[in-house]
Amino acid sequence: MLKIFKASGMLALLVCVMIAGCRKEEFDKFYARPAGLAKPIYQQLDSMGNFKNFLVCIEKAGYKNTLGSAGSWTVFAPTDEAFTAFMAENNITNINNISDSLAIQIVRTAMIYDGEKIDKLKDNFTKAGFVEDVAFRRRTVYYDFVETSDTPIPGFKSRKYISTNRSAGVAYVPSENNNKHITYFFQSYMDTRGLGAPDYNAFYPQSNYTGLNVGPAEIDPVKHDIIAENGVIHVVNKVLLPVKNIDQYLKGKAEYSLFKSILDGFATYTYNEAVSHQYKVLTGNSDSVFTKSYSDIKLALNNENFDKEDPNDAQVNNNSITVPTNTAVEEYANNVLLKYYAAGTKVTDLLKLNKEVLVEYVNSHLYNGQLWPSKFNTQKNILGESPKINSSNIVETKLLSNGAFYGVNKSQRADVFHTVYGNVLLDPKYSLMSKALQLEGYNLTLKIPTIRYMLIMVPDQVLLDLGFSYDTYYPTDPIRYTEPGTTTMVSGRARLRRIIQQQIVPLEAYPIPSLSGTGILETLNGDYIRYDNGHLISRGTLDNALKTGPTYANITNTEIGTPNGSGPLNGIAVYADYPMTYSERPIGDILDEMVNNNSAHPYYKFLQYLKGSAAMYSIDKKEITGVSVGVNYTILIPDNNAITAAVSAGLLPSSTAPTDPLQKDQVTRFLKYHILKNTFAVDGKKKGAFETLYKDFNDDVVVVTVKDNTTTSVTLKDATATREIHTRLSDSNKLGDRILIHSLDSYLDYRNN
Template identity: 45%
Template sequence: MSKILPKFLIVILTFLVFLSSCRKKEFDEFYGRPENLGEPIYQQLQAKGNFIQFLSCVDKANYKETLSTAGSWTVFAPTDEAFKTYMQENGLTEIPTDLATRIVRFSMIYDGEKTERLSDFFSVKGFVKNTGFRRRTVYYDFVYDDKDLNGNPIKAIATNRNGVYFPGDFNNKSVTYFLSPFMGFAGLSATDYNFFYPNIPFNGSNIGPARLLSDQQNIIAENGVIHVIDRVLTPPLNIDQYINSKPDYSVFKNLLDKFVTFGINAEISHRYEVLTGKAGNVYVKSYSTLLGFSPNNENYLKVDANDAQQSSYSILAPTNGAVETYAKNVLLKYWRKRGVTTLNELYVVAPDVIRDYVNSHLYTSTVWPSKFALTQNFLGDLTKQTTADVIDRQVLSNGFFYGTNKSQDASVFSTVYGNVNLDPDFNIMKQALLYFNLSIPLKIPSIRYLVIPIPDATLRKMGFTYDPFFVSQPIRGDLTAFRRILQTHIIPLGNRPIPNFTSGAGILEASNGEYIKYDRGRLLSAGTQDSVAVAKQTIPVDSVSTTPVNGAVVYGKEALTYTVLPVGKHIEKYGNVPAAPYYNFFQYLFNSFIYNKTTGAITGLTDGVNYTVFVPTNAAIVAAVRAGLLPGNPATGVPNFTATDGISVTLVNKFIQYHIINKATVVSDGEKIGQFESLLKDDNGDAAKINVSINTVNSLQLRDVTGATVNVLLGANDRSNVLSNRTVIHQINTYLKYQF
């Protein structure tokens, strides 16, 4: 037994050793380092022999271990020849440690990627083909010296979001590259690249100002991928840093600074103390969310963690002279009468104007040189400048910078809205337009309008004010009435020319479907014409500005009001005596069961709805009696206004209803033609139609259901285009005939 046990143990141990050896072999085969895998990045560059300067920088930056061990990096490695050129251009005999660190960290991007992947956007849902042109590098700025809003020295750090700061995000700078897959997909060409780098040939393998060496790309290393480049890359400034470094943009920078805040961050202050041994508060420099973006934010929108790979910010920064010229001619044009002569003073009284001016130069997208005219700024305007206006162009770490010798002529200033927006005499109207969301279409250059501003003094007399203290409802007064009045002062022009307000006459449809009239330098509305005082029945036109890009602004000192009288009262005005043009029609209306003799209301007419009333002449009413369409003597045509039998009542009701267009107002302005429903309906509820067959400024012709032609009388002594309560009344030469 004792002899058998040792032999048994020997067999068992031999088996275990064999089994262990087999398992180690399998483990090594599965987990061991593949024989064809390249050495780590550092060792491969070292072996090549022409990266001495770059590796010296790596050593100085203390990144040797990082690039010699596990990880996943993409490294854009400049050759010694590239360093020689760089040092000559910058007058250097050696690379100091700080610069070496900047070069190395900016040459490293996260994740080892071959060139075919660099043009893909690595989104949270996976790679999006050919939509990427930037990658986050290892380099980031930390705490720096700055001055607070009072000019006191402070330690600051740039924000890493628009409107908020996350201490865990280092705000890494991105490198911008111009590779063929992305450039072709985005419809870009060498023109876009050479606009920034005019002396460097574009070959579709450009990394900023450098180029990938064609035979030394996609070098696979144990810890990433190496791409050899022919120039040394250094971290560019961001938009905030660049504009702060250039005195040529100091006036625009001063406007940007008005939206800057500095807030103490305890976590960054502690981190700064630990790293430097120096105690002190560190302030986060942020820009207001009122701006399109924070110019010192190295990230993009962060809707996706890596969205900075596929887009960036852009700015068209006007030079000092460009800002001052625009301020003189536009921004301060109306304010000088109030003693406001500088942009700093304007910011105090109208900060929104400065905000809009700044935002008109900011873009939350990449503005490519070849796509200036196709790109919208933060305000939604297409770029009005061209590359010919650009005197300075830079690819920065968080976007493109264009220094321009012109200001962007923003739509909020150049349209009809601009006249109200910029003139302090119309502040209440401006605030009301914003409050009621009526300003948006007025700012669109392609949609033409006529605007009649209402002075603050007039609105105050009417009981309307603006008080920002009441945040939820800063417009004080009857809001329903104010909105209706404002809409009456906004006239869509369409393709029509600007009317001749000095010597011409006509009728115009306002944005709410009501109408106003102009006649040789005077304006009137349904409300003004009801005024007891003759002098108040029309409003003199003081002047007309045709400088807005989308129409004109007509100035007067009063408001065009609406009438509160029912339509029946305006018919009565021209029908109260036998000689009056509406007399016969009104007498039938007055004595009908659909008319309220006390209020003047007509049954079937609903408040807030638009109508058109056609009133036949007195002679035409006589003809209708002869035709049996109205009660009276068919032989003589003498009307019977007071008949009360059922047949007579029905005749009168149908006649009146067929002479009223329902839910639409038609005037002689050349705009509306076609079929319109009347108030008259058959037993099935179908409305009888009136056809407007001709509509010009000189002719308005109708056809009834029988095909008979009826003309609106538009002579000087005829009562047509009479303004009423959301209604216009016309005199017609004969009656409209229905068939049921």
């Protein structure tokens, strides 16, 4: 029995071995290298016979196994003739004299990720799929590691840094190596965009444009799209080397050193623990390594990527920069950036004195896109502004790894410096006003040259005298206020915001006012100010008559934009010795002051009805019920004769303080219908329907319509739609706190029958 069992076991084992052998044979047959499959890249180059020098570099660089086995690569392979020319240009007598580090640069630059034919290189590989015929760049295998700064890293002995791989936000993403990109120029891409040989040769004047170029090299018109097991080979006639980025290129360019020193002021260094450890492991050097980025300006000039809104958006776009020469920087600084500073002030001093000026100056030279030579005069910069220089100003053109570089002999003229906001920004005497405008975001529209304003300039000393200051100890609320006569400092942002709003007058399409005459102007917050023969008047200045301050501001100077570019481009800057302040008095108090208990005053009878209505007026607070703080209103006051007519018409009782409920309601409705939400002035501007505080029995708001508006009179229509009422100019355009008051020659009838 045991013998039988043993025999059976041996038979089973033999059967298993036979089955396993059959399965292995089938496995090997299924997964065997196909007979017609092309060899890997390394073996292909070896068999082609004209790439001996490149193969030596591949071995020196340690990429023989990578290119000789699996993977997916596109390789721009330089011929032996290309190496002969390269070595002659660089005084290298023998291929074996090429250092390992140089070999690494050559090989890694020749390699890009993913094996692609020429037709596919023109497509952008997005996370959503391929987008055809839009790509002109690809990410190479080459990247820089730790570099040495040519200027001290503030606060540290170490000068070691690694470049940021983002333009904004996150300084460094550890999972990326900040690989350099290579640019190619294919005929179909160039033709579609109206580009050609002049664009290519501007970047590579010593190369021949064929419409099949990569960097300064020609791709062989026949020997390309060579399929390999692990990618695609394109033969080129030049050895390609990694190109410097903008940050690296500027290091050794003395002619641009002044602009570079400005850029250095925006460089930031953040300790990078992971890279510091990696650097020590690889080199034995224990120096701290920092991530170098840029703050405030809109591009990081050492970032090799594009926006990264899509992982591969650098395939379809590139950043660009125009860099003025030292002479050009000095000329513009003396004429514009430093014109309000003492002689001897340097442009780099603004990094401490007024950094925002240099932010605007630098950003005007940056382009968030590939700036082509033939499109130089038409493409807008990163601020959305058209260039103020042209191709005749170009003294040097380079296509760098992360951007097109143009050395220019003239600075870009940033629009901001030639708008009403520029008057505030450039002059250090207005730094507090400038900071307040920036904090509230008003600077963003004030510096748009197509949106017109009158801006009243308020010097720092005046704001300081009013109790305002700027304290960085409170980073989220730096505007502080000290009530005159006290030492208690509180937040002053809301108070200063209200004042700043009253210094900004939107002009829209209206002409710049002749301030030597008289008139009224609406400010940014819907409040109004007046001008009168070289004086400016606000409700706040009028209130000063009750104190010790001025009742108006004296206009000391104006600067008006003209077609030849002198002065602001978008309006008028008005220099005054006092700001347009607002009132903190209730409207009843202001009306009392105006009427002064004078029965002949045209507001007198209306005011008596107002004071006699407990439903509409608070005697103690002197406030009108329904008139909310922070909202703009117009009060239309029928003159005394019109009030008498309203009594006769049955709209008002004869008593200004009735006790009968129906008569009280009658007064309430009459008063509400004469108070409008929002404001209009007798100035020839606003027309249309204005809501009143009055609602009919259906709870519907009843409106008053401004039919005609001139600089001398406004014609109104009431609910009857038949009556016309006119303002009396002499007693109209009176200022309250967010309120305009007009006198009428008749009453408004809220009844629509």
